[in-house]
Amino acid sequence: MATPLSADALVSALHKEGVTVVEHAGWRTNNRNHKGSWGPVNGVVIHHTVTSGTAATVSLCFNGRSDLPGPLCHGVIAKDGTVHLVGNGRANHAGSGDGDVLNAVVAERTTLPSPNENDTDGNVHFYGFECVNLGDGKDPWPEAQLDAMARASAALCRAHGWSANSVIGHKEWTSAKIDPRGFTMADFRARVATLLGKQPTSATKPAYQPFPGTAWFKKNPKSPVVTAMGRRLVAVGCSAYSDGPGPQWTEADRRSYAKWQRRRGYTGSAADGWPGATSWAALKVPYSS
Numbered sequence: 001m002a003t004p005l006s007a008d009a010l011v012s013a014l015h016k017e018g019v020t021v022v023e024h025a026g027w028r029t030n031n032r033n034h035k036g037s038w039g040p041v042n043g044v045v046i047h048h049t050v051t052s053g054t055a056a057t058v059s060l061c062f063n064g065r066s067d068l069p070g071p072l073c074h075g076v077i078a079k080d081g082t083v084h085l086v087g088n089g090r091a092n093h094a095g096s097g098d099g100d101v102l103n104a105v106v107a108e109r110t111t112l113p114s115p116n117e118n119d120t121d122g123n124v125h126f127y128g129f130e131c132v133n134l135g136d137g138k139d140p141w142p143e144a145q146l147d148a149m150a151r152a153s154a155a156l157c158r159a160h161g162w163s164a165n166s167v168i169g170h171k172e173w174t175s176a177k178i179d180p181r182g183f184t185m186a187d188f189r190a191r192v193a194t195l196l197g198k199q200p201t202s203a204t205k206p207a208y209q210p211f212p213g214t215a216w217f218k219k220n221p222k223s224p225v226v227t228a229m230g231r232r233l234v235a236v237g238c239s240a241y242s243d244g245p246g247p248q249w250t251e252a253d254r255r256s257y258a259k260w261q262r263r264r265g266y267t268g269s270a271a272d273g274w275p276g277a278t279s280w281a282a283l284k285v286p287y288s289s
């Protein structure tokens with residue numbers, strides 16, 4: 001539950017999420033607030049427009065139709081990934097849907113009940129993005145558009161402290177609708193979650209192996225790190241291997257490393273073959289574990 005964002009806060013949130021925003025003239029005062037409540041807001045509904053062409057779609061979503069006054073959403077997301085803001089406040093986009101779905105969104109459940117009742121006014125509770133697509137299952141969804149859709153959704157989730165489970169498709173709100181078609185909402189929510197950084201992701205691996213410490217080598221390790229080091233020593237022409245290199249630290253590794261140290265200008269005990277931090281960094285051993 002949350003108070004709707006102001007126009008300025010919405011624009012700022014979209015910019016921060018890397019969205020290209022176009023403010024359609026008059027959008028800040030275009031709403032249906034005189035016809036009903038706007039907020040508390042609980043989530044985002046994604047639509048396809050069943051139209052083509054950005055300008056015509058933006059105009060339609062700003063003005064509405066004879067049977068459905070505008071705004072028909074908050075933002076139109078074009079094929080090229082631009083987000084055209086057309087409404088600020090209550091908009092005619094979600095219509096009636098299932099209160100059980102709203103409860104699931106509020107609870108940020110990972111699975112939604114199938115909508116089978118139209119007992120709740122979604123225009124109170126949801127931001128809406130109309131995404132330009134014919135909705136025939138064939139009209140492609142360009143990557144730029146999908147990326148912008150995910151970023152726009154993530155912007156609202158981040159601004160309100162919601163998870164990706166607060167983003168639903170119109171067809172998940174009401175059984176009377178089929179939009180959006182051409183991708184799954186599960187995949188879409190995964191994209192939003194990735195943007196929000198809430199999905200488990202593997203940490204970014206460093207390019208090079210951090211220095212394990214001289215003492216580590218003196219314990220005669222058996223490790224992919226030793227193999228990776230040995231391969232680098234061979235590559236730079238400092239091999240004392242008769243076979244290998246392999247994962248088991250051996251005297252051949254030490255003698256090879258000593259060649260590398262002498263190459264680096266070390267002498268005496270500083271070139272004894274036991275790796276040190278500076279020579280290790282210079283060797284650029286690929287990260288292996």
Ligand SMILES: [Zn+2]
Nearest residue numbers: 047048170179
């Ligand atoms: Zn829709």
